[in-house]
Amino acid sequence: MAEEDVQAATPEPELAPYLLESARSSRSKCRTCRRKIDKDTLRLGILLEGPFGTGYLWHHLTCAARRRLEDVEAAYEQQAFADGLQVPPLAELxxxxxxxxxxxxxxxxxxxxxxxxxGRSKCKNCGKAIDQDALRVVLAREVSFGNQVRATPINVHPECVHAELESEDCMTEVDGFEAQLRQNSTLESSVVDEAVAAIGVLEG
Ligand SMILES: [Zn+2]
Ligand SMILES: [Zn+2]
Known part of the structure; x- marks a missing residue:
């Protein structure tokens, strides 16, 4: 654990479970979004008691609200901030x-x-532009970031779906493709029919 992420352990064991404060430096990192917490930004510290000491793990207050509201609510309930600190109303969070x-x-x-x-998008399979208002199919392609693999949405022409589904890094399955396409698309079904016709027959 990097030192700047955890506030130095203090000899007094009586740290409150939460600390809501305005960041005293720009050195802490948000445990939710992994980005740096700028100085003077509101941050929520959640006490962690670990084998190497006790300290706060920090989150942007807004990030904590989005992902762990129960902690934010508890911090407000316990008044885990200094008198006079300007905090947003809980309802806003x-x-x-x-x-x-x-x-x-x-x-x-x-x-x-x-x-x-x-008309600005391009077909990720053939590389040509996709006209404005033309039908395009959004498929999942495998993209790796470092050692993580994620599915990224890509746009392709209906006529290019077949080729794309056969490519190695395509994460959309041929099996059940048409049923899924119909289920996930919000266009009128006659328009989806048009796309399915343009896609043609797929072999599972
Ligand atoms: Zn954050
Ligand atoms: Zn294409």
Whole structure:
């Protein structure tokens, strides 16, 4: 554990379980988003009692609200901040969590078909532009970041779906493709039919 991430252990064991404060330096890192916490930004410390001592693990207050609201609520309940510290009303943080959950729920499942909102996207299979309002199919392609592998959404022409599904790094399965496409797409079913016809027959 890097030293700047955990506040130095103190001999007095009586640290409160939470500490909400304005960051005293820019050296701490948020345990939720992994980014640095700028000086004077509100941060929530959650006490960790480990074998090497006791200290706070920090989170941006807003990150904590989105991902571990119960800790934020407990910190507010325990008044884990100095008198006079300007903290947002709890309701504002609760609303952040709701918004974050909504965004997660709306994140689309792949694959699906949609109309290109502009003419700027390119087909990741053939490399040619996808016209504005043309149907495009969004598939999952495997992309690695360091030693992590993730599914990244890519846009392809309906006619290029077949070739893309055969490529090695495609993470969308041929099996059940059409059923999933229909289930995940929000376009009218006659439009999805059009896309399915353009995609052609896929061999599972
Ligand atoms: Zn953060
Ligand atoms: Zn293409």
């Amino acid at each position: 609760q609303a952040l969590k709701e918004k974050a959950e909504q965004a997660r729920a709306e994140r689309k499942e792949l694959p699906y078909v949609e109309r290109a909102p502009s």
